[in-house]
Amino acid sequence: MKLLAVGSVAxxxxxxxxxxxxxxxxxxxxxxxxxxxxxxxxxxxxxxGEDFSAEHERILCDRGVCTRGIERAPGKSFFWEGEYxxxxxxxxxxxxxxxxxxxxxxxxxxxxxDSSYLFLGNIDPVLQCQVCDQLPESRxxxxxxxxxxxxxxxxxxxxxxxxxxxxxxxxxEALQLTGETNLNLAARAIIQMGPNAVVIxxxxxxxxxxxxxxxxxxxxxxxxxxxxSVQDRLDYFAVPAYPLEDVFDPTGAGDSFAGGLMxxxxxxxxxxxxxxxxxxxxxxxMGSFACERFGIExxxxxxxxxxxxxxxxxxxxxxxxx
Amino acid sequence: MKLLAVGSVAxxxxxxxxxxxxxxxxxxxxxxxxxxxxxxxxxxxxxxGEDFSAEHERILCDRGVCTRGIERAPGKSFFWEGEYxxxxxxxxxxxxxxxxxxxxxxxxxxxxxDSSYLFLGNIDPVLQCQVCDQLPESRxxxxxxxxxxxxxxxxxxxxxxxxxxxxxxxxxEALQLTGETNLNLAARAIIQMGPNAVVIxxxxxxxxxxxxxxxxxxxxxxxxxxxxSVQDRLDYFAVPAYPLEDVFDPTGAGDSFAGGLMxxxxxxxxxxxxxxxxxxxxxxxMGSFACERFGIExxxxxxxxxxxxxxxxxxxxxxxxx
Numbered sequence: 150m151k152l153l154a155v156g157s158v159a160x161x162x163x164x165x166x167x168x169x170x171x172x173x174x175x176x177x178x179x180x181x182x183x184x185x186x187x188x189x190x191x192x193x194x195x196x197x198g199e200d201f202s203a204e205h206e207r208i209l210c211d212r213g214v215c216t217r218g219i220e221r222a223p224g225k226s227f228f229w230e231g232e233y234x235x236x237x238x239x240x241x242x243x244x245x246x247x248x249x250x251x252x253x254x255x256x257x258x259x260x261x262x263d264s265s266y267l268f269l270g271n272i273d274p275v276l277q278c279q280v281c282d283q284l285p286e287s288r289x290x291x292x293x294x295x296x297x298x299x300x301x302x303x304x305x306x307x308x309x310x311x312x313x314x315x316x317x318x319x320x321x322e323a324l325q326l327t328g329e330t331n332l333n334l335a336a337r338a339i340i341q342m343g344p345n346a347v348v349i350x351x352x353x354x355x356x357x358x359x360x361x362x363x364x365x366x367x368x369x370x371x372x373x374x375x376x377x378s379v380q381d382r383l384d385y386f387a388v389p390a391y392p393l394e395d396v397f398d399p400t401g402a403g404d405s406f407a408g409g410l411m412x413x414x415x416x417x418x419x420x421x422x423x424x425x426x427x428x429x430x431x432x433x434x435m436g437s438f439a440c441e442r443f444g445i446e447x448x449x450x451x452x453x454x455x456x457x458x459x460x461x462x463x464x465x466x467x468x469x470x471x
Numbered sequence: 472m473k474l475l476a477v478g479s480v481a482x483x484x485x486x487x488x489x490x491x492x493x494x495x496x497x498x499x500x501x502x503x504x505x506x507x508x509x510x511x512x513x514x515x516x517x518x519x520g521e522d523f524s525a526e527h528e529r530i531l532c533d534r535g536v537c538t539r540g541i542e543r544a545p546g547k548s549f550f551w552e553g554e555y556x557x558x559x560x561x562x563x564x565x566x567x568x569x570x571x572x573x574x575x576x577x578x579x580x581x582x583x584x585d586s587s588y589l590f591l592g593n594i595d596p597v598l599q600c601q602v603c604d605q606l607p608e609s610r611x612x613x614x615x616x617x618x619x620x621x622x623x624x625x626x627x628x629x630x631x632x633x634x635x636x637x638x639x640x641x642x643x644e645a646l647q648l649t650g651e652t653n654l655n656l657a658a659r660a661i662i663q664m665g666p667n668a669v670v671i672x673x674x675x676x677x678x679x680x681x682x683x684x685x686x687x688x689x690x691x692x693x694x695x696x697x698x699x700s701v702q703d704r705l706d707y708f709a710v711p712a713y714p715l716e717d718v719f720d721p722t723g724a725g726d727s728f729a730g731g732l733m734x735x736x737x738x739x740x741x742x743x744x745x746x747x748x749x750x751x752x753x754x755x756x757m758g759s760f761a762c763e764r765f766g767i768e769x770x771x772x773x774x775x776x777x778x779x780x781x782x783x784x785x786x787x788x789x790x791x792x793x
Contacts, residue, residue, distance in 0.1 A: 236652040330558040332675065333714040353654065354676035355711060385788045387711030389677060392655040426791040464792055466707045469748040 150288075151192065151263055152415035154181045155255050155280050156270020156404070158195040158219060159227035162244075163443060165398050166235045170443040174205050176227060177270030177293070180401035183448040184408025184435035186212035187456050189415040191408075192261050194218035194280070198225040198249045208449060218258050222249040237396040237440075238352060257283045266415040268407055269313075271295045274305035281312040289420050291315040291411055293403070299326050311343035314420070317407050319350045332357070337383060348410070348429060350403055350436075353396075355389040358429045360422065386426045388467060391437035391459065398443045402436040405448060409435030434459045472610075473514065473585055474737035476503045477577050477602050478592020478726070480517040480541060481549035484566075485765060487720050488557045492765040496527050498549060499592030499615070502723035505770040506730025506757040508534035509778050511737040513730075514583050516540035516602070520547040520571045530771060540580050544571040559718040559762075560674060579605045588737040590729055591635075593617045596627035603634040611742050613637040613733055615725070621647050633665035636742070639729050641672045654679070659705060670732070670751060672725055672758075675718075677711040680751045682744065708748045710789060713759035713781065720765045724758040727770060731757030756781045 159176030163169070182191040190213040197205075197219055209216050230244035255276055267284055269277040269292035277292055284290075292313050298306050299322065306326070310316060316339055320332055327338035332349055336359035339347045346360035362384045410432035417424050434456060441447045481498030485491070504513045512535040519527075519541055531538050552566035577598055589606055591599040591614035599614055606612075614635050620628050621644065628648070632638060638661055642654055649660035654671055658681035661669045668682035684706045732754035739746050756778060763769045 331716060331718065333716045337716070351676055354673055355709070357711065357714070385714050386791070387677070387714070387788060388791070389679065389709030389711060392679070392707050392709070394653060394655045394659070396653065423791070430791050466709060467789055467791075469708070469710070469745070469752050469789075470786055 150189070150265040150415050150418045151261075152185060152189050152266040152268070152411060153192045153194065153218075153257075153261055153264035153284070154178045154185070154268045154270060154408075154411075155194040155277075156181060156268075156272055157227050157250060158193065158197050158201065159229060159250075160200065161228075161400060161444060162230040163398055163400050164232040165237070165443075166233070167397055168443070170398070172228070173444040174208060175229070175401060175444055177272075177401075177404040179209070179445060180404035180439065180448065181268055181270060181408035181411070182209060182214040183212055183445055184405040184439065185412030185415070186214055186408075187435070187451060187453060188409070188412030188431070190214060191412070191415075192218055192264060194255050194257055194261070196220045196222050196249050196253045198222060200225050208445070212449070218261055220253075220256070222252075224249045226250075231400070233399065237399045240399075255280050255283075262286070265289070265418070266411055268292065268411045269309075270404060270407075271298075274298050274302055274309040277309045278305070278312060289314050289414065291317055291407065293317050293407060294322065294326075296322055296325055307342060310339070313344040315346045315348065316344045317348045317350065317403075317410070319352065319403060323347070323349050333359075340383065346425065348432070350406060351390070353390050353393075355387060356406070356429055356433055357385065357387040358425060360384045360425065362422070384422055386429065388430050388433055388463065391433060391463065392466070393437055393440055396440045399440050400444060402439045405439035406432040406436035409433070430460060430463050431456075433463065472511070472587040472737050472740045473583075474507060474511050474588040474590070474733060475514045475516065475540075475579075475583055475586035475606070476500045476507070476590045476592060476730075476733075477516040477599075478503060478590075478594055479549050479572060480515065480519050480523065481551060481572075482522065483550075483722060483766060484552040485720055485722050486554040487559070487765075488555070489719055490765070492720070494550070495766040496530060497551070497723060497766055499594075499723075499726040501531070501767060502726035502761065502770065503590055503592060503730035503733070504531060504536040505534055505767055506727040506761070507734030507737070508536055509757070509773060509775060510731070510734030510753070512536060513734070513737075514540055514586060516577050516579055516583070518542045518544050518571050518575045520544060522547050530767070534771070540583055542575075542578070544574075546571045548572075553722070555721065559721045562721075577602050577605075584608070587611070587740070588733055590614065590733045591631075592726060592729075593620075596620050596624055596631040599631045600627070600634060611636050611736065613639055613729065615639050615729060616644065616648075618644055618647055629664060632661070635666040637668045637670065638666045639670045639672065639725075639732070641674065641725060645669070645671050655681075662705065668747065670754070672728060673712070675712050675715075677709060678728070678751055678755055679707065679709040680747060682706045682747065684744070706744055708751065710752050710755055710785065713755060713785065714788075715759055715762055718762045721762050722766060724761045727761035728754040728758035731755070752782060752785050753778075755785065
């Protein structure tokens with residue numbers, strides 16, 4: 150089924166203890182669509198500047214990504230420069246230049262409106278809502294946000310959350326968004342804000358999925374399920390991270406996670422609890438691959454066989470019942 | 472099979488956002504043996520002062536723990552006072568009084584020498600080694616250590632590690648012990664120091680088990696397995712934490728984890744890879760229960776049925792294959 154990603158297509162300069170990559174193709178929609186491409190082709194809506202060449206576009210097209218929704222604007226593309234310490238959890242942003250992104254207003258090509266599955270990468274929540282308005286028929290909407298929007302546009306983030314089926318955030322953002330200190334309570338609070346499900350990414354510790362059980366997912370019953378403070382009324386699933394010994398470059402791991410997750414859902418054309426669980430595992434698979442080389446390098450060169458094998462590794466290292 | 476725990480039997484004063492518990496029974500060997508008691512009775516070797524009453528002893532005896540190895544000494548028992556912030560990961564030690572523990576020298580009752588399974592709680596590594604010397608025939612030795620010993624007695628900790636089959640540590644200690652910033656590399660480095668296996672406790676993020684595959688566990692092959700930097704030569708298993716919404720008091724969670732783990736191994740009288748995996752899950756079960764009330768309260772009152780049900784919950788929230 151049709152999968153649409155809206156987000157940034159950007160250039161990143163990345164320094165890690167392993168080296169330096171200068172102005173390489175990045176951005177949330179880029180990582181997302183490359184990761185998703187191993188499951189289902191996706192369409193990208195974003196904006197780039199004159200520095201986005203045919204060669205850059207080919208990277209996406211070669212993986213079956215539709216780039217017709219990428220708008221060209223005069224000037225330069227969004228640019229981010231950052232540095233990771235030897236502990237890859239510690240990242241310093243050295244430079245952020247919005248450039249053409251500053252006036253970005255997502256416009257969906259008319260024939261993109263049959264997209265059943267939508268991912269809203271981490272952009273201004275006002276724009277995220279505008280995209281939702283243009284896709285009233287979508288079947289399943291997932292989105293991401295970040296600390297910057299949570300603190301600068303809290304009302305708009307709340308409005309955005311009310312449009313989502315699934316929020317995908319990292320642990321720090323989940324706590325910031327809800328004011329909780331416990332991730333499980335934070336998940337419950339997020340579900341009270343609108344989405345039927347939330348995935349909390351825990352970096353090197355894995356990811357958790359909290360969702361309203363399908364059987365109570367009608368609006369009225371859902372409200373009961375989340376206000377009753379009964380723990381087992383939320384369906385819980387958790388998966389540890391792949392045990393990477395060398396986190397070469399974590400840039401884009403979160404968007405690659407989202408791409409694997411949504412790509413699998415679009416491929417299966419299903420949002421059952423069992424599909425969501427496996428989608429979280431495929432998200433973890435793609436997030437782990439993203440960390441193995443600079444930028445998008447690893448995501449360009451994978452084989453379906455490698456993806457499948459890593460999924461099987463997850464099944465093997467998490468099982469304990471005979 | 473016979474399970475022996477050596478460690479502290481102590482009193483704790485604990486302040487959390489939920490209240491204050493004054494001079495309640497605690498200590499690593501106490502938590503360990505109570506948690507283990509749901510699987511196999513254990514014997515405790517430790518030292519207490521005159522403040523350890525018959526009533527305190529009864530708490531252990533009621534759960535089938537053999538207290539004959541607990542030495543009485545003039546003076547007061549080990550005492551710890553601490554405070555947790557609303558984020559229970561942040562703990563402040565307000566007072567530590569070694570008291571009778573200062574001159575503790577573990578002496579095993581003669582009839583304890585048939586203990587097949589041994590757990591060495593977090594005490595001076597010199598004493599931990601002395602216990603190993605007294606139990607040359609033990610089948611499986613697990614142990615714990617902490618930041619204090621790692622920095623003050625690094626040589627003795629290394630000697631201790633060389634005696635272990637399994638080290639159980641938390642994530643911060645694993646990094647400190649090895650100087651690594653990556654937990655997977657830290658686990659490999661620990662196995663190079665001696666143990667065939669290491670469990671890294673990640674608090675609210677779960678626990679991981681790294682071990683030398685049985686098929687290469689002869690001494691010569693083991694050395695090859697750990698020096699070759701091939702990731703899949705170590706068997707890896709990970710389990711997420713139980714999604715507690717209210718961490719009432721995390722004191723003793725780590726020792727309760729060790730108790731569930733070793734209790735299950737002693738009950739099964741097996742150290743196969745499959746047994747070790749399930750033991751890590753039972754450790755996680757007991758660690759989660761320990762956090763639900765002050766001190767040892769929850770560990771005293773559980774039923775075998777509650778333990779079994781929580782284990783089944785772990786199986787349910789970690790499975791994703793149909």
